[in-house]
Amino acid sequence: MTTREMWVAYMTIVRKESVRFLRIWPQTLLPSVVTTTLYYVVFGTFIGSQIRGFGDFSYIQFIVPGLVMMAVITNSFSNVAGSFFGSKFQKSIEELLVSPITPFLVVAGYVTGGILRGLITGVLVLSVSLFFTHLTIHSLILTVVFIFLTSLLFALAGLLNGIYAKDFDGVSIVPTFVLTPLTYLGGVFYSISALPPIWQKISLWNPILYMVNGFRYGFLGVSDVGVGESLFILMSLSVALLFANIYLFKTGRGLRT
Amino acid sequence: MPAALSVKQLRKVYPNGVVALKGIDLVVPEGEFFGLLGPNGAGKTTIIGIVVGLVNKTSGTVEVLGHDVDTETSQARASVGIVPQEFNFSIFEKVINIVVDQAGYYGIPRSVALPRAEKYLKQLGLWEKRNSAARMLSGGMKRRLMIVRALIHEPKLLILDEPTAGVDIELRREMWVFLKELNTAGRTIILTTHYLEEAEQLCRSVAIIHQGEIVEQGLVKDLLSQMHIETFVFDLEAPLTSEVEKLLANFGVQKVDSHTIEMSLGKDETLNDAIAALNRLDIRVRSMRNKANRLEELFLHLTKKI
Numbered sequence: 036m037t038t039r040e041m042w043v044a045y046m047t048i049v050r051k052e053s054v055r056f057l058r059i060w061p062q063t064l065l066p067s068v069v070t071t072t073l074y075y076v077v078f079g080t081f082i083g084s085q086i087r088g089f090g091d092f093s094y095i096q097f098i099v100p101g102l103v104m105m106a107v108i109t110n111s112f113s114n115v116a117g118s119f120f121g122s123k124f125q126k127s128i129e130e131l132l133v134s135p136i137t138p139f140l141v142v143a144g145y146v147t148g149g150i151l152r153g154l155i156t157g158v159l160v161l162s163v164s165l166f167f168t169h170l171t172i173h174s175l176i177l178t179v180v181f182i183f184l185t186s187l188l189f190a191l192a193g194l195l196n197g198i199y200a201k202d203f204d205g206v207s208i209v210p211t212f213v214l215t216p217l218t219y220l221g222g223v224f225y226s227i228s229a230l231p232p233i234w235q236k237i238s239l240w241n242p243i244l245y246m247v248n249g250f251r252y253g254f255l256g257v258s259d260v261g262v263g264e265s266l267f268i269l270m271s272l273s274v275a276l277l278f279a280n281i282y283l284f285k286t287g288r289g290l291r292t
Numbered sequence: 293m294p295a296a297l298s299v300k301q302l303r304k305v306y307p308n309g310v311v312a313l314k315g316i317d318l319v320v321p322e323g324e325f326f327g328l329l330g331p332n333g334a335g336k337t338t339i340i341g342i343v344v345g346l347v348n349k350t351s352g353t354v355e356v357l358g359h360d361v362d363t364e365t366s367q368a369r370a371s372v373g374i375v376p377q378e379f380n381f382s383i384f385e386k387v388i389n390i391v392v393d394q395a396g397y398y399g400i401p402r403s404v405a406l407p408r409a410e411k412y413l414k415q416l417g418l419w420e421k422r423n424s425a426a427r428m429l430s431g432g433m434k435r436r437l438m439i440v441r442a443l444i445h446e447p448k449l450l451i452l453d454e455p456t457a458g459v460d461i462e463l464r465r466e467m468w469v470f471l472k473e474l475n476t477a478g479r480t481i482i483l484t485t486h487y488l489e490e491a492e493q494l495c496r497s498v499a500i501i502h503q504g505e506i507v508e509q510g511l512v513k514d515l516l517s518q519m520h521i522e523t524f525v526f527d528l529e530a531p532l533t534s535e536v537e538k539l540l541a542n543f544g545v546q547k548v549d550s551h552t553i554e555m556s557l558g559k560d561e562t563l564n565d566a567i568a569a570l571n572r573l574d575i576r577v578r579s580m581r582n583k584a585n586r587l588e589e590l591f592l593h594l595t596k597k598i
Contacts, residue, residue, distance in 0.1 A: 036366055036370075036399050037399070039399070040398070040399020040400075041399065043396055043399045043400065043401050044396060044397050044398070044399050046396070047393055047396025047397060048396075048397075051389075051393055121382075122382070125380070125381070125382050125383065126378065126379075126380035127380055127381050127382045127385075129346055129376065129380045130380070130381065130390075130393070130394055130397060130441075131397055132345050132346055133344045133345050133346065133369060133372075133374050134369055134394070134397035134398055135365070135366040135367070135369040135370045135397075135398060135399070136397050136398075137366070286348075287348050291345070291346060291347055291348050292306065292341070292346075292347050292348070
């Protein structure tokens with residue numbers, strides 16, 4: 036394929052994926068906005084007003100970056116996992132498998148769709164937070180880099196899940212039993228400095244802790260872990276998952292008999 | 293000029309140990325209308341799956357118009373269009389989007405794909421349904437949609453896996469005409485079918501595959517000339533009497549019912565001989581037909597069903 040043909044093929048997947056989640060926005064974009072608004076109301080306003088803040092910041096200012104990150108992670112992951120598994124289930128994935136499109140472009144197309152949904156949801160959730168608190172931006176670049184890399188990583192993870200999933204349970208197990216616990220325990224609602232030392236050490240094994248803290252650093256300029264360390268972990272995991280997905284496409288694992 | 297399809301020593305062993313293909317050799321020249329025939333589970337769909345990239349082969353080589361599917365994957369895939377046996381499109385997607393998106397996967401921009409989609413959708417009677425979700429189409433329409441989708445990148449080789457399964461007779465005949473036109477225009481067509489009448493009508497040459505091996509391959513007319521017997525069914529004007537029935541039985545004639553008999557003729561016997569014999573017994577024939585089409589009899593013979 037020529038470069039232009041590759042661009043057309045890539046944009047075809049991106050357009051298809053974007054139209055899909057925008058068309059069914061009450062199922063894709065709205066739920067995160069509603070859920071996060073409830074978090075703002077309950078944890079931020081009702082309970083948060085009785086919790087002392089972190090340094091110069093109120094409790095709601097502290098949890099907003101984590102809640103935005105939670106929405107980004109969930110949406111990037113579930114968009115790709117759900118859409119890709121749906122294509123497998125209906126066998127329409129064969130439309131791609133018989134075409135000359137390269138494995139990298141298929142991965143890139145699906146992942147871009149996941150990133151777009153993650154970022155749109157993130158912006159919506161962040162916009163809603165302005166009704167409850169005012170936000171400070173410590174580093175716009177780091178904020179953008181962290182939200183982008185996190186949506187990239189979880190879009191890639193969603194694709195991996197979609198490739199391996201054999202049924203609808205296989206798509207819902209990871210978000211329910213892996214992503215949600217790791218996100219809740221990833222410092223969304225608290226600083227790990229408040230935990231006993233043993234739990235602080237255990238928390239450091241949770242990759243989501245680094246994403247939440249990196250993103251929070253972009254807003255507040257405070258973090259439980261090193262920002263450079265967080266960026267390194269995010270980028271390393273993204274590269275590893277990118278190659279894993281391309282390898283699986285090339286060999287046809289879970290796709291070809 | 294390279295063959296449209298060249299398959300050498302193709303083997304496929306599935307992870308569960310089932311040997312689907314036992315070293316197939318197959319060459320389909322460019323411009324051919326080729327039939328791949330065989331009973332269920334013979335390996336037809338596995339061969340097609342390997343050619344188009346849906347099945348991983350165990351060993352062997354496959355070339356599409358001279359492009360090796362392993363080393364020149366992109367060119368090989370761009371040269372072939374596939375109409376699979378089962379529906380494999382998103383049922384929630386609009387007809388026009390299914391076709392135009394497929395073009396996009398081949399790098400064809402929408403500005404080129406849209407007029408081309410219009411041309412093929414009109415040819416196959418689907419243009420009025422272009423904005424309908426695929427789930428709203430009838431079975432025959434879904435099959436035609438897959439033909440349009442397979443043609444949208446204008447492949448030189450078109451492979452159809454049981455394209456007329458579940459399609460009514462009128463529509464089947466229309467599809468035959470359409471496929472013949474495509475072939476006449478220079479496109480190579482490979483067809484698998486259970487309707488052997490279809491293969492006899494459409495294909496110039498066929499390969500018969502059985503239990504992962506090709507048991508016969510060649511021009512349809514040459515294969516049919518190998519046949520040793522042909523069975524005819526005679527509808528009689530009057531019911532058979534018991535005496536006549538006994539006499540006929542001595543000549544190997546089968547009674548189907550009181551007004552119908554079956555007679556198998558060897559290669560050296562003529563229909564005139566059969567009619568003359570019936571005349572001698574004062575049996576009047578109202579009508580006559582082949583019991584099965586000739587290719588079907590050959591197929592059954594080769595796959596050791598008779």
